[in-house]
Amino acid sequence: APTVATRAVIHVITTPEALDSQGPGFLPGYGQIPTEQAARLAEGATIRQVALPADAVEPGYRPSAKLAEFVRCRDLTCRFPDCDRPAERCDIDHTVPYPAGPTHPSNLKCLCRFHHLLKTFHGWLDHQFPDGTVVWTSPTGTVESMH
Ligand SMILES: [Zn+2]
Incomplete structure (x- = not known):
């Protein structure tokens, strides 16, 4: 029988310090998670840094993907x-x-x-x-x- 590989995607929001076991993480839909758990989830994970948006007004009503990502990570x-x-x-x-x-x-x-x-x-x-x-x-x- 064919096998299907699945990969879980979990978004955890932390500060860079949390990845060195120095601060809590935030699991969307759940809430704050302890430092050790955030660090454990980060092992082997793809880490992507969310850029601060340029301090400029964007043209148009709809925020860019980058700006929307920043607002979602800021607000949680x-x-x-x-x-x-x-x-x-x-x-x-x-x-x-x-x-x-x-x-x-x-x-x-x-x-x-x-x-x-x-x-x-x-x-x-x-x-x-x-x-x-x-x-x-x-x-x-x-x-x-x-x-
Ligand atoms: Zn609401």
Whole structure:
């Protein structure tokens, strides 16, 4: 019988230090994993560094693949308070709608479809600071800050 080789692909996000057993890793869809586990998963794995995007506004609404990857790695999850939907299953939202708001990391964040709709249609306001911090204001005026 023919055999089929399969290969698992696991994305783990770490700092370079974590690969030398000096910091935790983050497993999308699961959460933080201990240093030793991150280092063990890295053994024999393909390591790819995510580049910091150039500090320039990209033309157009849709972020480039590089910029989208950076935003997903920065955010890890949906940016709505307490939502842990993995970034790779989120939309990339322009906090200030394009074209008034630029296609730039300081104006982009991950939102799951549910929270994207909540923002668009249910009166939640979000304000994003240059470092990426997002402050949400609910329709009743409650303020929540979220890194
Ligand atoms: Zn969400």
